[in-house]
Amino acid sequence: MKLDIFVIGVGGQGIGLLSETIIRAADHAGLTVKGVDTHGLAQRGGMVTSHIRIGEDAFSPLIMPGLADMVLALEIHEALRGLNTYLRDKGTLVYYSVSLQTLNVRLGKEKSVTIDDISRECKMRSVKEYAVSREVPDPRMQNIAILGTLARERLIDSVEPRHYEMALEDLLSGKVLELNLNLFHSILAD
Amino acid sequence: MKSLGEMLLRKEPFSEIVMGDTAIVRAMIEAGVRVATSYPGSPTPEIAEAIASVPFDQRPFYFEFSTNEKVALEVAFGASINGHLSCPFFKSVGLNVAADSFVQLSMMDLLGGMVIVLGDDPGANSSQNEQDNRHLARLAYVPIFEPATPKEAYEMFLEAADLAKKHHMPIIVRLTTHVCHAKEKVGFGHWEPRPLDKTSRFDPKTGCYIPLTAATVYPMKRRALQNIDAVKKYAEDSPFNTTVDNSNKERGIITIGLPFLSLMDTLQFADSKPDVLKLGMVYPLPEKTIVDFMASHEEVKILEELDNFIELEIKSLAFDHGLKTKILGKKDAEDWIGEYVPEKVYQVMKKTWNDLLPETDFSPKGVLPSPRPPQLCPGCGHRSAFYAVKRALKGTDITVADIGCHTLGYLEPHEMGQVLLCMGHSTGTGSGLSLFNDERKVVAFIGDSTLFHAGLPGIINAVFNRHNLTLVIMENGTTAMTGHQDHPGSGKNFNGPTDAISIKKMLEGLGVNSVRVVDAYSQEKLTEAIKEAVSEEGFSVVIATHPCMLKFTREQRRKGKGVERQVSVDKEKCEHIYECLKVFACPTFQLMDDGSVITSKELCIGDGSCIQTCPVRAIGYQDK
Ligand SMILES: Cc1ncc(C[n+]2csc(CCOP(=O)(O)OP(=O)(O)O)c2C)c(N)n1
Ligand code: SF4
Numbered sequence: 143m144k145l146d147i148f149v150i151g152v153g154g155q156g157i158g159l160l161s162e163t164i165i166r167a168a169d170h171a172g173l174t175v176k177g178v179d180t181h182g183l184a185q186r187g188g189m190v191t192s193h194i195r196i197g198e199d200a201f202s203p204l205i206m207p208g209l210a211d212m213v214l215a216l217e218i219h220e221a222l223r224g225l226n227t228y229l230r231d232k233g234t235l236v237y238y239s240v241s242l243q244t245l246n247v248r249l250g251k252e253k254s255v256t257i258d259d260i261s262r263e264c265k266m267r268s269v270k271e272y273a274v275s276r277e278v279p280d281p282r283m284q285n286i287a288i289l290g291t292l293a294r295e296r297l298i299d300s301v302e303p304r305h306y307e308m309a310l311e312d313l314l315s316g317k318v319l320e321l322n323l324n325l326f327h328s329i330l331a332d
Numbered sequence: 333m334k335s336l337g338e339m340l341l342r343k344e345p346f347s348e349i350v351m352g353d354t355a356i357v358r359a360m361i362e363a364g365v366r367v368a369t370s371y372p373g374s375p376t377p378e379i380a381e382a383i384a385s386v387p388f389d390q391r392p393f394y395f396e397f398s399t400n401e402k403v404a405l406e407v408a409f410g411a412s413i414n415g416h417l418s419c420p421f422f423k424s425v426g427l428n429v430a431a432d433s434f435v436q437l438s439m440m441d442l443l444g445g446m447v448i449v450l451g452d453d454p455g456a457n458s459s460q461n462e463q464d465n466r467h468l469a470r471l472a473y474v475p476i477f478e479p480a481t482p483k484e485a486y487e488m489f490l491e492a493a494d495l496a497k498k499h500h501m502p503i504i505v506r507l508t509t510h511v512c513h514a515k516e517k518v519g520f521g522h523w524e525p526r527p528l529d530k531t532s533r534f535d536p537k538t539g540c541y542i543p544l545t546a547a548t549v550y551p552m553k554r555r556a557l558q559n560i561d562a563v564k565k566y567a568e569d570s571p572f573n574t575t576v577d578n579s580n581k582e583r584g585i586i587t588i589g590l591p592f593l594s595l596m597d598t599l600q601f602a603d604s605k606p607d608v609l610k611l612g613m614v615y616p617l618p619e620k621t622i623v624d625f626m627a628s629h630e631e632v633k634i635l636e637e638l639d640n641f642i643e644l645e646i647k648s649l650a651f652d653h654g655l656k657t658k659i660l661g662k663k664d665a666e667d668w669i670g671e672y673v674p675e676k677v678y679q680v681m682k683k684t685w686n687d688l689l690p691e692t693d694f695s696p697k698g699v700l701p702s703p704r705p706p707q708l709c710p711g712c713g714h715r716s717a718f719y720a721v722k723r724a725l726k727g728t729d730i731t732v733a734d735i736g737c738h739t740l741g742y743l744e745p746h747e748m749g750q751v752l753l754c755m756g757h758s759t760g761t762g763s764g765l766s767l768f769n770d771e772r773k774v775v776a777f778i779g780d781s782t783l784f785h786a787g788l789p790g791i792i793n794a795v796f797n798r799h800n801l802t803l804v805i806m807e808n809g810t811t812a813m814t815g816h817q818d819h820p821g822s823g824k825n826f827n828g829p830t831d832a833i834s835i836k837k838m839l840e841g842l843g844v845n846s847v848r849v850v851d852a853y854s855q856e857k858l859t860e861a862i863k864e865a866v867s868e869e870g871f872s873v874v875i876a877t878h879p880c881m882l883k884f885t886r887e888q889r890r891k892g893k894g895v896e897r898q899v900s901v902d903k904e905k906c907e908h909i910y911e912c913l914k915v916f917a918c919p920t921f922q923l924m925d926d927g928s929v930i931t932s933k934e935l936c937i938g939d940g941s942c943i944q945t946c947p948v949r950a951i952g953y954q955d956k
């Protein structure tokens with residue numbers, strides 16, 4: 143099996159936890175996996191990305207642009223960026239539809255990206271699209287909304303919901319783990 | 333939750349998914365490192381984060397964040413000549429700061445040995461340049477291992493530690509950003525804890541430790557060169573030199589480190605694959621291995637990131653051995669620039685042998701939103717300070733940036749900070765700019781960690797030579813940009829509480845006569861303070877102080893206190909002046925299609941520093 147997943151979002155949205163959970167879930171499922179976060183700087187608000195590569199033939203932890211099989215985005219502007227820079231035609235896009243405007247949008251120099259913009263682009267490139275807009279108890283759990291969708295739709299072959307749970311248990315504890323698992327389970331049941 | 337600290341201390345072998353920086357810490361433990369030191373800088377702060385996961389009383393080695401890289405290296409040196417294996421680690425440009433001491437190391441008898449972990453940054457992912465530190469290492473006669481993966485980082489560190497102990501010498505393990513941060517499963521070995529041996533071994537007679545005049549410098553330099561010869565023999569037989577044999581008599585490629593991985597991905601697109609020789613050490617080179625590889629191919633491409641370091645060495649080897657092999661090195665400036673990520677290597681290889689690879693287009697497929705560079709966090713005190721300082725200055729005045737979160741003030745819309753060299757440069761550069769510059773005021777900025785790191789000589793010089801400028805110290809109590817490490821003003825070090833150095837008292841002690849301290853959120857007062865300071869003759873300092881709000885909100889959250897209130901914009905009162913959006917520019921404010929302004933519930937931390945900026949008082953608290 144070979145699957146390259148490009149993850150993109152805005153600093154502070156919990157992209158690190160999302161990608162490490164996927165890496166560990168894939169490992170729990172017995173797959174060979176590697177990855178890398180493009181750690182931004184401490185500040186919130188810049189673009190951050192993460193690469194996940196599943197399969198024996200992946201050498202670099204980095205995916206080549208235009209060759210990702212799947213893009214996961216935590217924000218709508220970044221979804222468009224991920225789609226048009228890293229996703230291959232006929233790939234899969236999963237994104238959370240919250241909008242955090244770029245500086246140019248806030249300065250009035252550019253229009254916001256909308257759900258329609260993304261859909262149009264996906265149709266043109268035969269991309270399978272999952273727009274996630276599910277309410278979560280805390281904005282910092284939007285990453286779990288994406289994870290839950292991945293698991294519910296079985297978007298990564300042979301990685302089952304329990305593998306994601308095991309991965310979350312590796313990484314979190316106490317109340318935070320409980321909250322995240324609860325949300326994960328309720329998304330599975332959606 | 334898996335405990336990283338528990339895992340790092342396991343005696344039995346285990347395997348785990350870790351990043352390169354974490355793998356290094358397990359290697360330190362297995363190798364018996366006793367003293368580790370650092371100054372924070374990407375891509376290495378995660379090494380210290382992994383160290384922090386091991387409780388202080390169980391840590392098999394001493395660790396400190398020193399005030400800067402030079403001091404970190406010196407502390408490690410002192411420990412090593414007393415018999416302890418030591419490990420300083422820091423980012424690429426940190427070696428510049430450490431250089432004066434670093435270049436002496438190989439001449440010294442390092443009883444305990446030393447492994448320097450260097451985080452180079454091809455691609456300038458989080459640095460002010462992408463310097464190739466292999467040059468500096470060779471200049472100082474210090475051997476370099478170059479891992480490609482977290483697994484190799486772990487294994488090469490262990491080898492480096494063995495060599496360093498055996499030859500009483502320094503050895504570099506040179507990591508690059510995506511080796512430090514790459515994650516994969518690594519198999520770790522057995523760890524046999526050894527009791528700490530406190531025998532004091534420093535003996536001035538062991539080595540000569542005083543380089544002074546040729547009489548001592550020559551023998552010391554001879555020692556360094558003999559050690560390089562010894563390592564050269566090791567390099568020849570190193571298990572880290574590997575070949576990928578594709579039975580290609582015509583084409584071969586010699587490469588190292590991360591570019592090797594990019595090459596392997598690239599060659600999956602090639603029908604007829606060249607042979608590949610991957611080296612483990614870049615200095616000294618395994619000459620025989622290289623000569624044999626070249627002699628068995630008609631053409632050999634040297635694939636290396638940044639400068640043509642091994643290319644030149646290999647070309648001279650070929651000359652000495654009278655080889656007829658055609659050597660293909662770097663072609664143009666682009667080959668010297670940027671990280672050798674897979675698509676870059678694809679393009680470099682296509683340029684080398686056009687028939688090797690199919691035509692591919694890596695450019696974006698459609699429209700892209702405008703870039704989203706890093707920006708100051710919601711509620712950051714630096715934003716409030718820039719907003720207030722800007723009001724005190726004329727558009728023609730000169731502002732000098734320094735390194736830290738506050739560097740981001742150079743971006744729209746604040747545009748505070750117009751020139752940047754490196755950490756601590758701002759007062760010196762500002763002093764030079766102030767000469768023969770009577771019309772334009774000069775205002776320099778500096779962060780508090782940077783002030784202690786490299787800022788003091790510039791300040792002392794400004795006092796000593798009576799320079800005419802204002803320095804704004806952006807005090808937030810932490811080294812924010814690299815992940816909130818404590819510094820000498822924090823009142824805490826890596827291992828526990830310590831006395832905080834008061835910046836104000838320190839400046840007064842240095843003889844700075846004009847020092848004002850203002851909370852960065854008190855915008856009117858700060859504007860006034862800056863106006864007064866720049867109107868004075870001579871050197872003046874304004875300390876704009878406010879805790880780092882990202883660190884603060886995280887600590888609050890850990891205590892179970894989330895964001896309790898947020899602001900909103902009153903639609904009735906708002907006159908679309910957009911001071912909040914376009915001048916103050918907290919990213920919380922979002923511009924809607926109908927021209928109205930809303931605040932983002934994802935982003936607002938409710939500190940209220942924006943409220944005072946709205947001319948019609950439309951911003952106010954909204955209870956949650
Ligand atoms: C010689 C050197 N060492 C380390 C770094 C990495 N680095 C970037 S910003 C920074 C410190 C920032 O701290 P501070 O001056 O307190 O500013 P803040 O980020 O807190 O605003 C460091 C250490 C560097 N750029 N150069
Ligand atoms: S990390 Fe702290 S200092 Fe840096 S931008 Fe965020 S709030 Fe400001």
Ligand code: SF4
Nearest residue numbers: 710918936937940942
């Ligand atoms: S209160 Fe909210 S909108 Fe105002 S500066 Fe703070 S984070 Fe920004």
